Amino acid sequence: MTAETQKEVGKVQTRKHTNDIQNITYEDEIMSKQAKTLTSEELRRVLDYVATRKHSIRNRALVLCSFYSGCRVGELSSLTYTDVVDDEGEVRNEIRLKAENTKTKEARIVFVNAKLKKELQQYASTYKPADTKLKFFYSQKRDSNGYNANTLTQFFHYLYKRAGVFGASSHSGRRTFITNLASKGVGVRVLMSLAGHKNISTTQAYIDVNDDMKRKAVELV
DSSP: OOHHHHHHHHHHHHHHHHHHHHHHHHHHHHTTTTSOOOOHHHHHHHHHHHTTSTTHHHHHHHHHHHHHHOOOHHHHHHOBHHHHBOTTSOBOSEEEEOGGGSTTSOOEEEEOOHHHHHHHHHHHTTOOOSSTTSBSSOOSSTTSOOOOHHHHHHHHHHHHHHTTOTTOOTTHHHHHHHHHHHHTTOOHHHHHHHHTOSOHHHHHHHOOOOHHHHHHHHTTO
16 A cells, blocks of 8 residues: 555545544434433443443443533533532532533533532542643543543443443433433423523423323322
C-alpha cells in the first residue's frame, strides 16, 4: 500500500468515526421522548453488568446519577469535582448547574436525594483529582478531564447494549426519573422544574404511561 493510499484510508476511517459519533448523538436527540424507561429489574441488570467490568464504582455512580437526578447527559458530563463535593470532602445536598451547561441556558439546582448521595460519596471516596476543578466523572484515564456530551452519550449507548437492555439510550435515566415520580403522584409543575423544562408539554411527553400507573389510577375511582 502506497503512502498516498494509506492517507486516503486514514481519511475514510476518520470520517467513519466522526459519523458514528454524530449518529449516536443524533439518536440521543430524537429519542428524548422515545427512549426506553427501565424497570427496576432492567436497572438491576445494568448494575450487575457494571459490577463485573473496569471502573465499576465510577460507572455505577454515573448510571445512578442519571436515574436519581434526571440530569441530561450534557449536564452530567459538565459536572466538576467541586460542583459535587465540598471542601470537607462531602457530597453536596444540592448541585448547582451553571447556565452555560444546561440545554435551556438557565441555571438550576439539582437536589441530591439520600440514595444518590450515598452512591456519589462512595465514588468520591475513591477518586479525587489533583485539580478539583476537573470533571467529577473521569473518562478512561484518571488524569484526563473526563467525558464530554458526545463520549458520555456513547458510554450509555454501549453500556445498555452490552447489558442486554435494548432500546435504551443516554436519555433513559432521565425519562425513567420523570416517569417514576409521575407514577408516585408528583405534580407535573414540580416535574417540569426538576427536569429543567420550559414547557409543561415537554415534561408530559417524557412520562411513559404504563400498566402499573393505569392500574393504580382505576383504583381511585
